[in-house]
Amino acid sequence: MRLVIIVGSVRQGRFGPVAAEWLASRARLCDDFDIDVVDLDTVWLPDVMLADPAASRPQAVQDLAPWLAAADAFVVVTPEYKQSFPASLKNAIDWYDEEWRAKPVAFLSYGGASSGLCAAAQLRQVFAEAHAVTIRETVSFHAHHDQEHLDRHGRPDLAGCPFNTGNEAARAMLDRLGWWARALRRAREAEPYERATNLYLGA
Incomplete structure (x- = not known):
């Protein structure tokens, strides 16, 4: 399965x-997943949405779409800013539709007094509207600020991060994510996912 x-x-x-x-x-320690990491800072999604939903999507949106469409599961890494998630993340979610549907989404959150859990809670509502399934198990890190774990060259200093406290939480989250990814992929293969609106309103 492919994890993004x-x-x-x-x-x-x-x-x-x-x-x-x-x-x-x-x-990568699990046998379940092939892994892609998508950094929203490098994909350059436009921050102005199209007025016409039938119009062709911008090239940057088209370039990222196959990576999301091929995914069987997602983990969203989010900070918490003012008890919410960043605008860049909402923008990325809104540019896509079918790519999220009937797929599981888990969260790794950080920052603030709530360890980013306020941001994760709001994202659960957003992804529900995108017809995705969010995973209860979450990884969260308390009071990790953006500049804390960079080396003197400004690169991520993985060795300097106290991640050992999150290993068990990550294992539980990935196990649950794998279960849902397998179950929902089988369901999508057996029957294509459609919006409920068309199914029950006489369409």
Whole structure:
């Protein structure tokens, strides 16, 4: 199965790439997943949505679409800013539709007094509207600030991060994510997923 880990923050000196690299290293220990890491800072999605939903999507949106469409599962790495998630992440979710449907989404959150769990809670509502299935198990890190775990060259310092406390949480989350990814892939293969609106309103 293909797991896509999405780095949601685009701020300078982000902790997100460090967290994503660590989670990818945990996921590679599993036999379930092939892993891609998508950093929203490098995909250059437009921040102005199209007025006409039938219009052709911008090239950057088209370039990322196959990576998301091929995924069987997602982990969203999100900070918490003012008790919510970053605008860059909402923008990325809104550009896509079918790519999210009937697929499981888990969260790695960090920052703030809630360890980013306020951001994760709001994302659960957003992904429900995208017809995705969110995973209860979450990895969260308390009070990890963006600049804390960069080396003197500004690169992620994985060795300097106290991630050992998150190993068990990551294992539980990845196990549950794998279960849902297998179950939902079988379901999509047996019957294509369609919006409920067309099924029950006489269409």
